[in-house]
Amino acid sequence: MLSFYELENNKPILFWSGILLFLELLSGLAWFYNPLAIVFFIFSKEIVFSSDSVVTTVQISVCGNGVKEGGEDCDTNDFGGVSCTSLGYTSGTLTCDAACDYVTSACIYTAPVIIGGGGGGSTVLLPTVTGVSFSGKAYPSSEVTVLKDGQIISMTMAGPDANFLVSLSNISAGNYIFALYTEDSQGLRSSLFTFQVYVTFGAISTVSGIFLSPTITADKVEVKKGDNLAIFGQTTPNSQVSILVNSSQDFFASASTDESGAYLYNFDTSVLEEGDHSTKSKVTLNSATSNYSTAIGFLVGDKNVSRQPGADCGNLRGDINCDGKVNLVDFSIAAYWYRRTNPPIRVDINGDGQVSLVDFSIMAYNWTG
16 A cells, blocks of 8 residues: 555546556457557557567678678579579589579479389389480590580590590580590690590480591602601500502502500602602401591602691681581680690691781681681
8 A cells, every 4th residue: 555655746647548448448348349449549558668679680781791691592603502403403513693582494304204104003114314424545645636516625645455435414405516526645636536425314314335546657749669668646545557659550558556556667669650649558456447547648759858847727717627528627626725735736837826816817817617
């Protein structure tokens, strides 16, 4: 019970408390009769509890600060543990745009294959990779280059036994023209091995038994009639090389390769008339035979002139793969070596030690298509 003093000092509080209690009773009676009573009731409550405080925390998301926050799918490289697979795709790379939204254009979905049904249940096979695989023989420890539609897409090393295997995955189904070539220990390049492949969706298309042709060169661009012309190159080890010398009458010769795949044949030019000639070679191992190599030319005359490095491709600048043309294949090879160190002599067209726009300009000038 309050004392007189307390009653006297709390008159304002008691007065307003009584008034508010009375108003609350009235508001209860008039709840459904006077909408203003609701407003007044709320207002009276604000007066009574005006001493209470409410703390509100407002969090602001900033897109671009590298931290995924509320309202954002992602921020730069922060995806909050979300990936293409967690979003329902089979594979791929999830990225984030400038608005901090997911970008799924690089996500890949491969539908599962369902086998069975008819009351006996069904089996769901997980999606398989779409790709292509190549295997065959090149030269011992040589670098094998793979092109798809004229563009370099892969490089691999052959083993000491000259066998190689290269697999390409995540290739869309469809028809493609593939080509392979390799280089020997002297920097000479094989001819292109070109073929068409239809890549089947959800399967690995396999091409085996590829046999890259030998490299071939000679020690002279001009040989004195009756002197020997040394014809040599490289291919698979312990194999047999057939050499064809074109003239008014074709001449055939044979040479064996050593453990490194090198071969050499000294051709007696006394059987040839004076003038221009050419020679090429192919290799046989067991029952497999390669295509012929690119042909090289030489002259039978009255003197001997040594052959200089790079002379086997003729005088067409920009013909990097030595096929007598300057086209997309040469452009692709040059693009691979763009700004890389130690490019091959044939790729560094202007001989400044690098592949730059100058080399591409020379190639464009000599373009044959």
